[in-house]
Amino acid sequence: MGTTNAIEGKREGKKRSCLQRSPAVLVSCRGLDGENNVLAVGYCCNCSFDPPMVMVGIVPTRYSYKLIKESGCFVVNLVDSHYQDTFDYLGSHSKRDGDKLAEKNVRLLDGKAVNAPILPDCPVNIECTIVDSIVTGSHEMFIGKIEYVHADEAITDEEGKIDFSQINFL
Numbered sequence: 001m002g003t004t005n006a007i008e009g010k011r012e013g014k015k016r017s018c019l020q021r022s023p024a025v026l027v028s029c030r031g032l033d034g035e036n037n038v039l040a041v042g043y044c045c046n047c048s049f050d051p052p053m054v055m056v057g058i059v060p061t062r063y064s065y066k067l068i069k070e071s072g073c074f075v076v077n078l079v080d081s082h083y084q085d086t087f088d089y090l091g092s093h094s095k096r097d098g099d100k101l102a103e104k105n106v107r108l109l110d111g112k113a114v115n116a117p118i119l120p121d122c123p124v125n126i127e128c129t130i131v132d133s134i135v136t137g138s139h140e141m142f143i144g145k146i147e148y149v150h151a152d153e154a155i156t157d158e159e160g161k162i163d164f165s166q167i168n169f170l
């Protein structure tokens with residue numbers, strides 16, 4: 001911190017997580033034995049337009065990590081403000097320590113294209129198959145090919161175009 005050759009009016013900023021704001025999403029997953037889990041993820045972005053792909057960064061110590069790794073798929077659920085309390089809980093409690101999904105009455109439905117659950121109470125659910133991953137450092141970035149997108153009818157036109165301005169993101 002603090003350099004002698006700083007540009008006038010600037011100082012050196014911290015390097016970690018400096019792409020802000022990043023979307024707050026809930027990633028849902030299912031292990032090979034059928035166990036479901038959900039965790040909050042801030043390391044999430046689009047990474048290919050064609051074919052459509054997104055990636056999520058998961059720390060290997062997360063309970064969800066093994067489930068995602070062994071199943072080869074995950075679901076990205078966009079979260080709106082009515083789900084803030086559940087988001088905070090799922091992002092601060094590990095399934096390793098208790099059934100956080102039951103504690104918060106998290107509703108799950110089977111995905112349509114992949115063997116992982118979707119969160120129907122979130123407005124958009126993006127089902128992905130993992131096509132690659134990169135260990136970048138603290139996180140393993142899982143690259144997911146988008147197989148199917150569920151979007152609430154109220155925010156989607158007949159052709160499936162989603163009006164993201166109607167989602168009150170966290």
Ligand SMILES: Cc1cc2nc3c(=O)[nH]c(=O)nc-3n(C[C@H](O)[C@H](O)[C@H](O)COP(=O)(O)O)c2cc1C
Nearest residue numbers: 039040041042043058059062063064091093094095
């Ligand atoms: C706002 C927010 C963003 C988070 N982003 C990530 C992330 O990008 N990757 C990750 O592995 N954990 C992230 N976490 C932490 C996990 O959600 C948290 O450790 C969770 O309890 C893991 O659950 P699990 O052990 O049941 O998988 C985030 C938490 C919060 C609150």
